[in-house]
Amino acid sequence: MKVALSVQNENKQSMVDERFGRCPYFAIAETETGEITFVTNEAANDNGAGVKAARILLKQKVEAVIVGNIGPKAFEVLNRAGLTIYGGLTGSIQESLELLKQGKLSQLTTPNN
Amino acid sequence: MVIVVASGKGGTGKTTVATNLVLNLASHRPVQFLDLDVEEPNAHIFLPPGDWQQIKVGKQIPRVEYDRCTFCGLCAEVCAFNALVVLDDEVLLFPEMCHSCGACIHLCPTAAIFEEEREIGVVEQTEMDNITFHHGKLNVGEVATPEVIAAVKEHLQADGITIMDAPPGTSCSVIESVRGADFCLLVTEPSPLGLSDLKLMVELLELLHLPAGMVINRYQEGLDDVENFAREKGIPVLARIPFDREIAACYSEGRPFVKNLPEYAAVFDDLWNQIEGLVGR
Numbered sequence: 593m594k595v596a597l598s599v600q601n602e603n604k605q606s607m608v609d610e611r612f613g614r615c616p617y618f619a620i621a622e623t624e625t626g627e628i629t630f631v632t633n634e635a636a637n638d639n640g641a642g643v644k645a646a647r648i649l650l651k652q653k654v655e656a657v658i659v660g661n662i663g664p665k666a667f668e669v670l671n672r673a674g675l676t677i678y679g680g681l682t683g684s685i686q687e688s689l690e691l692l693k694q695g696k697l698s699q700l701t702t703p704n705n
Numbered sequence: 706m707v708i709v710v711a712s713g714k715g716g717t718g719k720t721t722v723a724t725n726l727v728l729n730l731a732s733h734r735p736v737q738f739l740d741l742d743v744e745e746p747n748a749h750i751f752l753p754p755g756d757w758q759q760i761k762v763g764k765q766i767p768r769v770e771y772d773r774c775t776f777c778g779l780c781a782e783v784c785a786f787n788a789l790v791v792l793d794d795e796v797l798l799f800p801e802m803c804h805s806c807g808a809c810i811h812l813c814p815t816a817a818i819f820e821e822e823r824e825i826g827v828v829e830q831t832e833m834d835n836i837t838f839h840h841g842k843l844n845v846g847e848v849a850t851p852e853v854i855a856a857v858k859e860h861l862q863a864d865g866i867t868i869m870d871a872p873p874g875t876s877c878s879v880i881e882s883v884r885g886a887d888f889c890l891l892v893t894e895p896s897p898l899g900l901s902d903l904k905l906m907v908e909l910l911e912l913l914h915l916p917a918g919m920v921i922n923r924y925q926e927g928l929d930d931v932e933n934f935a936r937e938k939g940i941p942v943l944a945r946i947p948f949d950r951e952i953a954a955c956y957s958e959g960r961p962f963v964k965n966l967p968e969y970a971a972v973f974d975d976l977w978n979q980i981e982g983l984v985g986r
Contacts, residue, residue: 640787640802647781647790665799669790672797 593623595656596649597681608681608688610660612705613641620652623693628685629643642666645697649675658688658697661705668703679704682689706984707867709741709886713902715873717894718922718946721956723870725963729973730866731835737862740828741882743826743853749840751961755831762841762856763822764849765805769796780809780818801848826853837862851881858885863906875905883910888984889917891940895928895945899956903931903939907938918983922974923948941983942970945978 598615599606609615614636618655621628631652642662646669649657656676670677678697681688691697710723720742727738728751740748767780767789778791788802789809800823810818812933826843843850843855850872858881863865871882883889887909893903919935926943935942946952946969955962963969 608720617907623783634786638787640799643787643790643799643802650792669797672795673792679974 593595593643594654594658595621595623595658595678595689596631596652596654597621597658597685598660599630599685602632604628604685608658608682609681610681612659612662612666613643613645617647618645618652620654621649621689623684624687632660640665643669646670646673658692659700659704662700662703663705664703666703667700706865706888706981707861707869707886708888708890708980708984709869709871709883710892711871711879711883711906712873712891712892712950713875713904713906714783714893714899717892717899718920719873719892719963720748720751720870721952722890722892722920722922722946723868724970725745725961726740726973726976727836727868728752728961729963729970730868730977735835735837735865737837737867738839738863738905739857739860739867739869740838741857741869741878743843743850743857744878745886746840746842748870749831749838751843752836752838753833755833755838757829759833760828760830762826762853763849764803764852765807765820766803766823767798767809767818768821770817770819771800775815776818777814778814782813783808791856797882797981799939801846802982804849807850807921808897825849828853828856828860829890850878854878854881858882861885873907875902880909883913883915887914888914888980890943890980891917891919892922893919893931894923895921895925895931900934903934907934907940916983918943918980920944920946920947941979943979944972945985946972 597619599619600608600609635641643665646666658678658681660681678698680697680702710719712719730736742748779790781789786802790797830839839860841853843853893899919942945979952962
C-alpha cells in the first residue's frame with residue numbers, strides 16, 4: 593500500500609509533522625517494499641493549504657494517509673477521492689509506519705482540526 | 706463629505722465616537738451613517754430603533770455542468786485560491802475560498818463552468834430622526850468581508866454628510882472601508898497597544914494619501930506617547946475624551962453619552978467644526 597505522511601525533513605530519519613496542510617514535506621512510503629520517497633509540500637505557505645496539499649497527494653496516487661491534525665476541507669478532498677485516512681501520526685516516520693503495520697492506527701471518519 | 710472613523714486597534718472607541726458624532730450632528734441636520742464592521746455590526750445598538758429593510762448580498766461562484774465536463778483538471782490548476790479540486794468523476798468546490806475571479810469559467814476548454822450567485826450576507830437599512838443608517842452583516846462561516854462592505858458602500862449618498870464606522874485592524878476590510886473617504890478620523894487610546902496599531906493605521910493612510918485627524922479616547926494627562934506621535938506625523942488632535950466612569954456606564958447600557966452627559970455636546974460640536982475646516986481646506 594502506498595501511504596503518505598506529513599514530515600519535517602526530506603530524509604528517512606525525519607520526525608513527522610502533525611500539521612497536514614502546512615508540513616514542509618510528505619513522505620510517500622510503499623509498505624510492501626519499505627521504499628520511501630519525498631515530495632515537497634508546495635502548499636505549505638498558500639491560502640487554502642489543506643486543499644492544495646490534498647491535491648498534491650492525489651497526484652502521487654497514494655492510497656492512504658497518516659495524519660496528526662487534518663481540517664475539514666482537506667479531509668473532504670481525501671475522503672471523496674477514496675483514500676483511507678489514519679490518525680495517530682507520531683514520532684519518526686519509522687515509528688508511525690510501525691504503528692500502522694501493527695494495526696494500532698485507527699481510521700478517521702471526521703476531520704479533527 | 707465622507708468621513709471614515711478608524712483606529713487600527715480594536716476597542717479604542719470607534720463606534721462610541723462615530724455614534725455620538727452622528728447623533729450630535731443629527732440634532733442640527735440630516736446625516737448618513739454607515740456601519741462597515743460587517744463581522745460585528747453594533748452601532749445600531751446606540752441609535753433609536755427604526756423599521757429595517759433588508760437587501761441580500763451575493764457573490765459569484767462557479768457551477769459545473771457535468772455532461773460537458775471532461776474532468777481535465779484545468780479549472781483547479783488555474784484557481785489561485787484552491788477553491789476547486791477535480792476528482793475522477795466529481796469536481797469539488799469550496800465556495801467560501803472562491804474570490805469570484807472567473808478564471809475557471811473563462812479557461813474551461815469545454816465551457817462546462819457557469820457562474821451562479823451565492824448569498825454571503827445582507828445589507829440592512831433604516832431611517833430615524835435625521836439619520837439614514839445602513840449596516841452589513843456577513844453570514845457566519847463566510848470570509849468575503851470586503852464584498853459585504855462594498856455592498857454597504859453602494860448606498861453612499863452623492864452629497865451631504867456621511868459618517869462611516871470602519872472595522873478594526875489594517876487588513877483588506879479596512880482598506881475597502883476607508884477607500885474613497887475624504888477624511889479619516891482616527892480614534893485611539895493612550896496605551897502602548899493603541900499606539901502600536903495606530904502607527905500601522907497611519908502608515909496605511911499615508912499610502913492611500915488620505916488626510917486624518919485624531920481623537921484620543923480614555924485620555925489621561927501624563928500619557929503622552931500617542932500625542933507625541935501625532936505631533937511627529939503632523940496629525941492634528943481634534944478631541945480628547947477623558948477616562949470617565951460616567952461614559953463607560955452609558956456605553957454599558959447602550960446609551961449614547963452625548964445625549965446623556967450634556968457637557969459633551971460641545972466637544973462633538975467642536976470636533977465637527979474642526980473636521981469641516983480641515984476637509985474644506
